[in-house]
Amino acid sequence: MKKLVSIIVLLVAMFVASDSYGQTKVKFGHLDFAKLYSTMPELDSVKKVFETYNKSIQDMYAALQTELENKFMDYQANASGMSEIIRSTKEAEINDLKERMDAFEAKATQDLQAKEAELTAPVIDRAKKAVQDIAKENGYTYIFNSSEGLLLYAEPSDDITELVKSKLGIKEVPTTEKK
Numbered sequence: 001m002k003k004l005v006s007i008i009v010l011l012v013a014m015f016v017a018s019d020s021y022g023q024t025k026v027k028f029g030h031l032d033f034a035k036l037y038s039t040m041p042e043l044d045s046v047k048k049v050f051e052t053y054n055k056s057i058q059d060m061y062a063a064l065q066t067e068l069e070n071k072f073m074d075y076q077a078n079a080s081g082m083s084e085i086i087r088s089t090k091e092a093e094i095n096d097l098k099e100r101m102d103a104f105e106a107k108a109t110q111d112l113q114a115k116e117a118e119l120t121a122p123v124i125d126r127a128k129k130a131v132q133d134i135a136k137e138n139g140y141t142y143i144f145n146s147s148e149g150l151l152l153y154a155e156p157s158d159d160i161t162e163l164v165k166s167k168l169g170i171k172e173v174p175t176t177e178k179k
Helices: 002-023 033-038 043-081 084-137 161-168
Strands: 028-031 142-145
Touching: 028 033, 033 084, 033 161, 043 084, 084 142, 084 161
Parallel strands: 028 142
Antiparallel strands: none
16 A cells, blocks of 8 residues: 555656646757857948057057168168267167067057957947847747857757847848859
């Protein structure tokens, strides 16, 4: 009798557990975030601002380079007639300018990376927000970035790229192929 009661309790527990588990639906979706990002209309203005910033840095570097070349050519042309103190002073100037150029180049690289992050962060945040909104609106439990290749195996899922593009107001212009 105890065995029968235990089996019935176990069966009821399994039935209740499987019934409540069956009610929780897990819905998966995916999109290629890099591809979505590349279609964002804000990228045109981001690129223009970044190119302008980059050009100003390149112009400053070119001016330093010209100054270095001029000092070096002047040094080479007049080195034979210079006294030792003037020669060593000119060499120190050239070396100092070269060091400043190296420091400028390192700082410019950091500044360009920071500027790119500053300009693209709002675009990325807007796209992420749209993905989150689509996930909530359509009952997705998980959304995977298919461009990262992080999944080794997954059941087929819905590609929500078009839903997110629609949410962002992106209308992709079809490309025309030349034959």
